[in-house]
Amino acid sequence: xxxxxxxxxxxxxxxxDVARQAGVSTATVSRCLNDPSVVSERxxxxxxxxxxxxxxxxxxxxxxxxxxxxxxxxxxIPTMENAIFARGxxxxxxxxxxxxxxxxVASSSYRPDLEEEQIRALVARGADALLLIGYDRTEATYExxxxxxxxxxxxxxxxxxxxxxxxxxxxRQAMQTLAAQVIDLGHRRLALISAERRDNDRARERVAGVxxxxxxxxxxxxxxxxVEVPYSIENGSSAxxxxxxxxxxxxxxxxxxxxxxxxxxxxxxxxxxxxxxxVSITGFDDIELAQIVDPxxxxxHVPHRDMGREAARTLIAARNGTEKVxxxxxxxxxxxxxxxxxxxxxx
Amino acid sequence: xxxxxxxxxxxxxxxxDVARQAGVSTATVSRCLNDPSVVSERxxxxxxxxxxxxxxxxxxxxxxxxxxxxxxxxxxIPTMENAIFARGxxxxxxxxxxxxxxxxVASSSYRPDLEEEQIRALVARGADALLLIGYDRTEATYExxxxxxxxxxxxxxxxxxxxxxxxxxxxRQAMQTLAAQVIDLGHRRLALISAERRDNDRARERVAGVxxxxxxxxxxxxxxxxVEVPYSIENGSSAxxxxxxxxxxxxxxxxxxxxxxxxxxxxxxxxxxxxxxxVSITGFDDIELAQIVDPxxxxxHVPHRDMGREAARTLIAARNGTEKVxxxxxxxxxxxxxxxxxxxxxx
DNA sequence: TTACAGTATGTAAGCGCTTACATAGACACA
DNA sequence: TGTGTCTATGTAAGCGCTTACATACTGTAA
Numbered sequence: 001x002x003x004x005x006x007x008x009x010x011x012x013x014x015x016x017d018v019a020r021q022a023g024v025s026t027a028t029v030s031r032c033l034n035d036p037s038v039v040s041e042r043x044x045x046x047x048x049x050x051x052x053x054x055x056x057x058x059x060x061x062x063x064x065x066x067x068x069x070x071x072x073x074x075x076x077i078p079t080m081e082n083a084i085f086a087r088g089x090x091x092x093x094x095x096x097x098x099x100x101x102x103x104x105v106a107s108s109s110y111r112p113d114l115e116e117e118q119i120r121a122l123v124a125r126g127a128d129a130l131l132l133i134g135y136d137r138t139e140a141t142y143e144x145x146x147x148x149x150x151x152x153x154x155x156x157x158x159x160x161x162x163x164x165x166x167x168x169x170x171x172r173q174a175m176q177t178l179a180a181q182v183i184d185l186g187h188r189r190l191a192l193i194s195a196e197r198r199d200n201d202r203a204r205e206r207v208a209g210v211x212x213x214x215x216x217x218x219x220x221x222x223x224x225x226x227v228e229v230p231y232s233i234e235n236g237s238s239a240x241x242x243x244x245x246x247x248x249x250x251x252x253x254x255x256x257x258x259x260x261x262x263x264x265x266x267x268x269x270x271x272x273x274x275x276x277x278x279v280s281i282t283g284f285d286d287i288e289l290a291q292i293v294d295p296x297x298x299x300x301h302v303p304h305r306d307m308g309r310e311a312a313r314t315l316i317a318a319r320n321g322t323e324k325v326x327x328x329x330x331x332x333x334x335x336x337x338x339x340x341x342x343x344x345x346x347x
Numbered sequence: 348x349x350x351x352x353x354x355x356x357x358x359x360x361x362x363x364d365v366a367r368q369a370g371v372s373t374a375t376v377s378r379c380l381n382d383p384s385v386v387s388e389r390x391x392x393x394x395x396x397x398x399x400x401x402x403x404x405x406x407x408x409x410x411x412x413x414x415x416x417x418x419x420x421x422x423x424i425p426t427m428e429n430a431i432f433a434r435g436x437x438x439x440x441x442x443x444x445x446x447x448x449x450x451x452v453a454s455s456s457y458r459p460d461l462e463e464e465q466i467r468a469l470v471a472r473g474a475d476a477l478l479l480i481g482y483d484r485t486e487a488t489y490e491x492x493x494x495x496x497x498x499x500x501x502x503x504x505x506x507x508x509x510x511x512x513x514x515x516x517x518x519r520q521a522m523q524t525l526a527a528q529v530i531d532l533g534h535r536r537l538a539l540i541s542a543e544r545r546d547n548d549r550a551r552e553r554v555a556g557v558x559x560x561x562x563x564x565x566x567x568x569x570x571x572x573x574v575e576v577p578y579s580i581e582n583g584s585s586a587x588x589x590x591x592x593x594x595x596x597x598x599x600x601x602x603x604x605x606x607x608x609x610x611x612x613x614x615x616x617x618x619x620x621x622x623x624x625x626v627s628i629t630g631f632d633d634i635e636l637a638q639i640v641d642p643x644x645x646x647x648h649v650p651h652r653d654m655g656r657e658a659a660r661t662l663i664a665a666r667n668g669t670e671k672v673x674x675x676x677x678x679x680x681x682x683x684x685x686x687x688x689x690x691x692x693x694x
Numbered sequence: 695t696t697a698c699a700g701t702a703t704g705t706a707a708g709c710g711c712t713t714a715c716a717t718a719g720a721c722a723c724a
Numbered sequence: 725t726g727t728g729t730c731t732a733t734g735t736a737a738g739c740g741c742t743t744a745c746a747t748a749c750t751g752t753a754a
Contacts, residue, residue: 012495012496014739014740014741015740015741015742016740016741024703024704025703025704025705026704026705026740026741026742027703027704027705027706027742027743028702028703028704030741030742030743031702031703031742031743034742038701038702039702039703040701040702040703043702043703055490055491055494055495057467057470057471057491057495058471058740058741059412059471059473059739059740059741060408060411060468060471060472060473061407061408061409061410061411061412061472061473061739061740061741062408062412062709062739062740062741062742063408063471063740063741063742064407064408064709064741065406065408065409065412065708065709065710065711065739065740065741065742066708066709066740066741066742066743067709067741067742067743068709068742080427080433080436080437080452081430081433081434081437082430082433082635083428083429083430086427086428086429086430087428089427090427090428093454102453102468103453104451104452104453105427105451105452105453106449106450106451106452107440120404121407121449123404124404124405124406124407124410125407125408125472126406126407126408143402144402144404147402148359148402148404149359233635233638233639262639263639265639266638266639269641288429288579288580289636289639291580291613292580292609292610292612292613292636292640293639293640293641294616294640294641361709361710361711362710362711362712363710363711371733371734372733372734372735373710373711373712373734373735374712374713374733374734374735374736375732375733375734377711377712377713378712378713378732378733381712385731385732386732386733387731387732387733390732390733405710405711406709406710406711408709408710408711409709409710409711409712409739410710410711410712411711411739412709412710412711412712412738412739412740412741413710413711413712413713413738413739414711414712414713414739415712415739695754696753696754697752697753697754698751698752698753698754699750699751699752699753700749700750700751700752701748701749701750701751702747702748702749702750703746703747703748703749704745704746704747704748705744705745705746705747706743706744706745706746707742707743707744707745708741708742708743708744709740709741709742710739711738711739712737712738712739713736713737713738714735714736714737714738715734715735715736715737716733716734716735716736717732717733717734717735718731718732718733718734719730719731719732719733720729720730720731720732721728721729721730721731722727722728722729722730723726723727723728723729724725724726724727724728
């Protein structure tokens with residue numbers, strides 16, 4: 001009775017139907033689908049015709065349950081709203097595709113509780129391995145992963161001291177290098193538009209990078225004004241406006257990423273400020289956006305595609321369990337374009 | 348033996364383990380997890396403690412197999428590389444989240460064969476409903492969906508003549524309106540940088556829209572030069588360069604979307620052309636990018652968030668099977684910014 | 695002819711859950 | 725005390741697959 005009313009699942013052909021239709025056993029059908037080489041040509045033809053006629057597709061749940069593998073990897077990224085993770089993820093997916101592995105993507109909206117939920121969802125769905133962004137998550141989450149023996153790699157960050165396998169880059173070092181150049185150009189009143197640092201180690205490290213560069217040249221931490229906002233062009237604009245409204249506005253505004261920098265740039269233009277003559281602005285990530293804003297952004301190039309590809313390879317190796325997997329630190333690179341210039345003469 | 352060597356799945360706690368640990372039956376544990384109200388407080392405490400201690404998480408496959416539902420929707424989008432679908436998808440996901448439904452996203456790289464594969468993968472995984480982009484897919488794919496009784500909606504397009512439930516907009520009409528304005532401004536030599544039309548009804552419709560506007564004013568189809576490239580900023584740039592290198596370069600370049608237009612704009616700047624004085628450029632989609640390029644793009648605003656939200660509602664209704672679902676046509680809107688101006692005086 | 699590989703297929707035991715149905719205990723009332 | 729009603733829990737039958745093992749053929753060599 002209840003089966004009858006189950007509208008959505010009515011009449012879906014199953015293995016047994018195919019077997020009956022083809023006049024063979026379910027085992028033979030299963031073999032046809034999974035390892036055709038062990039079945040005779042004639043039988044295979046029969047079975048395939050039955051599959052075709054019935055429009056049969058295996059039930060993934062049952063398959064996973066019986067076979068204990070899914071050929072599915074999961075990735076949980078903080079956001080899909082902007083292109084920050086797009087390129088890397090694309091490369092990740094391409095590499096997986098080459099190994100007949102499907103990618104399932106979920107997003108956490110930068111919230112650890114949602115991330116944990118998504119991790120559990122993906123694990124429960126039988127993901128064979130996981131791609132995670134950054135280190136910040138509860139110990140309980142790590143414990144969960146460990147207990148499951150779930151292969152995962154942390155990406156978009158690199159901390160040699162952390163036990164998790166990582167394929168990423170050193171956010172602090174990258175930002176420090178950039179900030180050092182800014183200071184070198186004579187800027188003393190610095191500002192930073194950062195993503196929210198809570199639950200975001202990449203953002204914290206980038207801030208730390210700026211501070212480290214300042215310390216190197218004897219600048220006091222107080223010389224840095226920090227505004228925290230979620231990543232978005234609009235937030236970049238308003239943060240920039242807020243910064244320039246101060247009594248003692250900065251001569252250089254470093255941004256936690258290119259999206260914020262693009263917003264800052266737009267706002268500068270709206271305020272009639274010339275970049276970099278009146279004020280310098282820098283980005284981070286080197287996404288496409290960085291090249292098309294005017295002036296193009298001086299920023300930190302992150303090897304997105306390499307990172308995605310290498311993360312995939314690492315995970316595949318881990319899943320197969322054949323090779324020993326190890327962390328990989330990729331290099332970022334300072335990209336000089338036109339949004340950073342010498343500090344204006346004190347006026 | 349083989350179970351022993353199954354490294355990755357060793358020691359994962361199952362319902363029965365929790366039941367044993369808590370000293371109850373598996374049914375009770377299951378009830379605790381799915382409908383706690385029918386279990387006594389004391390028992391629930393015991394069970395939850397056991398769940399906690401063992402780090403238990405249900406096996407999704409088994410659960411789906413036994414319960415015949417997954418509370419999971421799937422979406423297959425052509426690309427994650429740029430932000431075209433990001434906003435709409437985000438809204439889609441938010442709406443689903445409000446209904447305790449998980450979203451799984453896959454991308455097809457604009458290839459129907461990959462799309463079909465992804466559809467099958469998602470269906471096999473027990474997706475309760477699917478979000479699809481555009482109409483172009485093989486009849487076999489539609490037949491598969493129909494046979495499964497799988498609720499799905501087509502989005503990012505609207506064709507009243509098509510049988511599929513749709514939540515989208517009329518690409519042709521939208522582009523026709525824009526093109527009419529372009530022509531109205533005196534432009535006669537038109538060019539269009541389009542996405543590849545094969546397997547992409549949205550791209551074809553947009554081309555048709557331009558042609559329709561031209562026909563309305565007696566322009567011959569030959570007055571339109573079309574270049575087809577995959578969506579990307581770089582391709583927009585090179586297509587634009589190619590167009591302007593012609594003996595008789597266009598005075599207005601319409602682009603299939605904002606990403607291409609941004610590329611075209613960048614290239615124009617690089618070539619020393621002033622937009623819109625020397626040449627006009629228009630976009631389509633009105634993604635964030637459109638506002639931050641210089642000059643900001645005159646483009647077609649697509650109601651991404653509304654579309655995502657409404658698509659989700661439609662699908663939820665279809666899944667629940669309570670209401671009759673119907674298609675919904677949303678309105679686009681011409682956004683005047685600065686990249687479109689009058690045709691330059693014939694020189 | 696017999697024996698033995700080798701090959702193609704079938705049989706049936708799970709995989710980890712959910713849930714209809716059965717059962718047991720507590721309580722109220724006659 | 726007996727009976728009926730609830731509520732809380734247990735029992736066990738699947739859900740749709742995979743795969744170890746059993747079986748039935750074929751062909752070949754002794």
